[in-house]
Amino acid sequence: MKKSIPEKQLFNSIKERDLLGHIVKTSVRYKIWIAILLLFIVFGMYGYYRQIRYGLIVTAMRDYTSWGIYISNFVFFVAVSLVGSLFSSILKLNKNEWAKPLIRISEIIAVAAIICAAVIIIIDMGRPDRFIYVFKFGRIQSPIIWDVIIISTYLVISFILLYISLLPDIAICRDRLTAIPKWKKKLYKIAAINWSNQPEQVIILKKIGRILGITVLPVAFAIHTVTSWLFATTWRPGWDSTNLGPYFVSGAFMVGAAVIIFAMYFVRKYLNLKSYITTTHFDHMGKLLVLLSLVYFYFNINEYLGPAFKMVGVEGEHITELFVGKYAPMYWLVQIFGLVLPIVFLLFKNLRKPVPIVIISSFVILGAWFKRFLIVIPSLQHPYLPIQGVDESYLHYVPTWEEWAITMASFASLLLIITILIKLFPVIPIQELESPAEETSIESKKFKNEIS
Amino acid sequence: MKYLKYLFIRVLKIFTLVVFVFMSTAQIHAQDNVKEDALISLNFTENNNIKTIKATVTNQIGEPVEELDLYFFVKRTFSLLPIGDVFNTTDENGVVEVEFPEDLPASDTEGNVVILVKILESDLYNDLTVETTKKWGVPIPDKEYYQQNERSLWAAAANAPMSLIVSISIMILSVWYVIFYILYKLYKISKIKPYKL
Amino acid sequence: MENKNSNASSRRNFIKKIASGSLITVSGLTIYSVSSCEKSTEGEKATLLTPDGKLVQVLKSEIESFEQLPASPKESRKGIPGKKFVMVVDLAKCKNARKCVKHCDKHHNLTPDRPYIKVLEMKDNEKSAPYWMPKKCFQCDNPPCVKVCPVGATFKRTDGIVLIDNERCIGCRFCMAACPYSARIFNWATPPNVDENLSYSPETSIPSKIGTVGKCDFCPDMIRKDKLPHCITACPNGVLYFGDEIDDTVTNGEETLRLSTLLREKAGYRYLEELGTKPRVYYLPPVDRLFPFNKENAKKGAS
Structure with missing residues (x-):
């Protein structure tokens, strides 16, 4: 970005100006935002430097609570990454036309989240220098290896998913954007791979889009189910459950929908996309969130009713700890503010308006993060044999500043990747490949609804 | 009194010494001379x-x-x-x-x-x-009894259960086949030349 | 062959040594110490079991020269041929003397807050009496920790022992989460007082490495020398028995018993049998106790 922008950008249409404008113009706000994110990342890197230097002793994890917020954060990111499949597969295959402007955002979030998840799991390792051993000595029997396989597969798929939906728009960027630095021009030229809206090209692209939309679905279900098996294949109370797979997947879809609402609110606000992401979208997303939360609620009941009814040994201790013990405040805050109340509130049309729904969504997201804390940590504190004769610090788990710094940095990285992808590419699809006439009519109908 | 006590201790010491020397010689004697070999x-x-x-x-x-x-x-x-x-x-x-x-x-x-x-x-x-x-x-x-040739979940990587290897391979191959097919099709897209030029 | 002497002969040596010792101290005269019946080992032969299950006679001096280096990581994966090691813990005899913990810590360079062996105060229900339960790795035959290891850093050997290769371990701690008996510890920081000159072997577990997992290993380095693990010989009350399941024999260093007889007569059980992990450590129930349950022992032992 050494050279100043050579010429003034001209756009062919209002739509192009709206959707491509932010790529050309770099605001001060954007720079400050990036700087803040980088600050968090640098701070987290300092925390990680300390962890590398002194070992995992800098964390609050000890022999009993041997997994901490790194793992719960990993589960959270894997959950978030499922949104990509929710939109580009489920809603697309169901022909939910209203969801179209949200597909790109969801795919960007999916890519960012799965990258962060992969990094977080390496940060949790005691010997990251031996990461290569996972491939060199990998045992197919280990659920971790299954997770490595499925995460790398999903990473590639979500990249391709994002890429093929972007391809026609990248070509537009290549053809129309003149007032951009040379490296960007080069990037668009390479990334557009000779796309020129040829009918043959359109046919192939539509075909592979369909194939991928179907393929991503089992892979997405698998990624979170396999992640749940990291827990379900052990005897820990709260993990030793056949319900864990669907419980995790449904929870992931719920938090995914909340993350989309959160993201679209800010994208709409800061990129001035009010006529593309409408209040109707928020209304629809609100309804979708209620539906997904109800499914998650159902699996929650399944997860806790059986053990709470039987109160078997350590399983009973674990349930007691969650319901009335040390973790009860967090547990009930999460379940009520992160699950029950959002369902109730979102039943009201007025609360599905942009501002209230984004507040509700942030509660859902926070609840989802702490829910994963509650899934990972209390389980480890109730082994079959009593915890005795160990240091006092082994009995509790309060994350250290290094752990928080690294976790915050992971969030900052997530936002940074999302921000950069949004800055580089149009966040709302410009070029519609399917029957353009029909498309515009629907779109215009939507605008009419909003006006009336 | 003090002298008497000293004397008493002295006598006791000598007495103990004598007793132990006697006992130990008796023991050594018993070991070396009295015991005989049996068959x-x-x-x-x-x-x-x-x-x-x-x-x-x-x-x-x-x-x-x-x-x-x-x-x-x-x-x-x-x-x-x-x-x-x-x-x-x-x-x-x-x-x-x-x-x-x-x-x-x-x-x-x-x-x-x-x-x-x-x-x-x-x-x-x-x-x-x-x-x-x-x-x-x-x-x-x-020694065959001890050899861990049986395939099991806890065996070494080379002895993974066949069913696991087969099912995971099928899943990986089918998904990655699709991925490579799509990459191939993207390559095809890049090779289609525009008419106009 | 000294370690193979019968309990009776070692008791006799003990009496002799006491007698000679008191002679010297009380009389203040060095008459001469009664020679013990230990013979010079030169030229003496030892009977060894070869990998194909045959007994051979080998010069003892040859074995000793062979013993110097611990087994290499590759060799450590194989296991000692023709053996299946087991341990029996007699809960009726344990008074929490903590000598096993102390000796284990010393030989594996462990800090007291993270021992391989834990002596737990157990109380099965409100009415039943409390008892001490020495707990180490159960060396399961269906080991959950080995199943989940992504890189094969922990493995099951042919002799039944589950070991960890600290040079392979990536520190994911999945095995710790998977072990229902909390047998594993983690080197969260660089282990203190590491002797860098020692060559690492999974069989000795030292020097242990930062960011990797450790646990009780049945001391295979000792077993290779036909010696009992440190905890067995350290126990003053004969709580811990060790032996070979194939031999059907266990010993606590003092008495030697048939494993099958011991388990049958004293109703031996394995902890949490219902989990299906098939532990190689058996417990004998805490009935007809030798010592009253006394928490004071723990404090004395710890100091």
């Missing part, structure tokens, strides 16, 4: 699956030794396993019989066991160990 001859019989070890103890001039405790052992990995009764005392003929347990595993695949008969801590006879190898044990399984 143990072993006879192994097997009748109706009952295996019996018959030990006959004689002294240097061939007379049977009566009322002597013998200890019977089988050699094991870390120690000697006692067999027979708690006390196995010789009778007037110097004979004691001990039944060998029929279900005792051997030390090797051929059924060999090392049997030891010992005289221990006798007042009259020196310690003695007689060692014999007999094919009386239940042969231990041969």
Whole structure:
């Protein structure tokens, strides 16, 4: 970005100006935002430097609570990454036309989240220098290896998913954007791979889009189910459950929908996309969130009713700890503010308006993060044999500043990747490949609804 | 008083010294001179699956030794396993019989066991160990028994269960086939030239 | 062959040594110590079991020269041929003397807050009496920790022992989460007082490495020398028995018993049998106790 922008950008249409404008113009706000994110990342890197230097002793994890917020954060990111499949597969295959402007955002979030998840799991390792051993000595029997396989597969798929939906728009960027630095021009030229809206090209692209939309679905279900098996294949109370797979997947879809609402609110606000992401979208997303939360609620009941009814040994201790013990405040805050109340509130049309729904969504997201804390940590504190004769610090788990710094940095990285992808590419699809006439009519109908 | 006490202690010291010197010489004397060597001859019989070890103890001039405790052992990995009764005392003929347990595993695949008969801590006879190898044990399984060839979840990577390998391979191959197919199609897209130019 | 002497003969040596010792101290005169019955080992032969299950006679001096280096990581994966090691813990005899913990810590360079062996105060229900339960790795035959290891850093050997290769371990701690008996510890920081000159072997577990997992290993380095693990010989009350399942024999260093007889007569059980992990450590129930349950022992032992 050494050279100043050579010429003034001209756009062919209002739509192009709206959707491509932010790529050309770099605001001060954007720079400050990036700087803040980088600050968090640098701070987290300092925390990680300390962890590398002194070992995992800098964390609050000890022999009993041997997994901490790194793992719960990993589960959270894997959950978030499922949104990509929710939109580009489920809603697309169901022909939910209203969801179209949200597909790109969801795919960007999916890519960012799965990258962060992969990094977080390496940060949790005691010997990251031996990461290569996972491939060199990998045992197919280990659920971790299954997770490595499925995460790398999903990473590639979500990249391709994002890429093929972007391809026609990248070509537009290549053809129309003149007032951009040379490296960007080069990037668009390479990334557009000779796309020129040829009918043959359109046919192939539509075909592979369909194939991928179907393929991503089992892979997405698998990624979170396999992640749940990291827990379900052990005897820990709260993990030793056949319900864990669907419980995790449904929870992931719920938090995914909340993350989309959160993201679209800010994208709409800061990129001035009010006529593309409408209040109707928020209304629809609100309804979708209620539906997904109800499914998650159902699996929650399944997860806790059986053990709470039987109160078997350590399983009973674990349930007691969650319901009335040390973790009860967090547990009930999460379940009520992160699950029950959002369902109730979102039943009201007025609360599905942009501002209230984004507040509700942030509660859902926070609840989802702490829910994963509650899934990972209390389980480890109730082994079959009593915890005795160990240091006092082994009995509790309060994350250290290094752990928080690294976790915050992971969030900052997530936002940074999302921000950069949004800055580089149009966040709302410009070029519609399917029957353009029909498309515009629907779109215009939507605008009419909003006006009336 | 003080002198008396000193004297008393002095006397006590000398007395103890004398007693201990006496005791120790007595002990050394008993060990070196009084004890004699005994001979143990072993006879192994097997009748109706009952295996019996018959030990006959004689002294240097061939007379049977009566009322002597013998200890019977089988050699094991870390120690000697006692067999027979708690006390196995010789009778007037110097004979004691001990039944060998029929279900005792051997030390090797051929059924060999090392049997030891010992005289221990006798007042009259020196310690003695007689060692014999007999094919009386239940042969231990041969080395194939220990080899971990079976496929299992806890086996090494090379011995993963076949069903797991097959199902995971099918899943990986089918998904990655689609991925490569799509990459190939993207390559095809890049090769389509625009008409206009 | 000294370690193979019967219990009776070692007791005799002990008495002799006491007698000679008191002679010297009380009289203040060095008459001469009564020579023990230990013979010079030169030229003496040892009976060894070869990998194909045959007994051979080898010069003892040859074995000793062979013993010097611990087994290499590759060799450590194989296991000692023809053996299946087991441990029996007699809960009726344990009074929490903590000698096993102390010796284990010393030989594996462990800090007291993270021992391999834990002596737990157990109380099965309100009415039943409390008892001490020494707990180490159960060396399961269906080991959950080995199943989940992504890189095969922890493995099951042919002799039943589950070991960890600290040079392979990536520190994911999945095995710790998977072990229902909390047998594993983690080197969260660089282990203190590491002797860098020692060559690492999974069989000795030292020097242990930062960011990797450790646990009780049944001391295979000792077993290879036909010696009992440190905890067994350290226990003053004969609580811990060790042996070979194939031999059907266990010993606590003092008495040697048939494993099958011991388990049958004293109703031996394995902890949490219902999990299906098939532990190689058996417990004998805490009945007819030798010592009253006394918490004071723990404090004395810890100091």
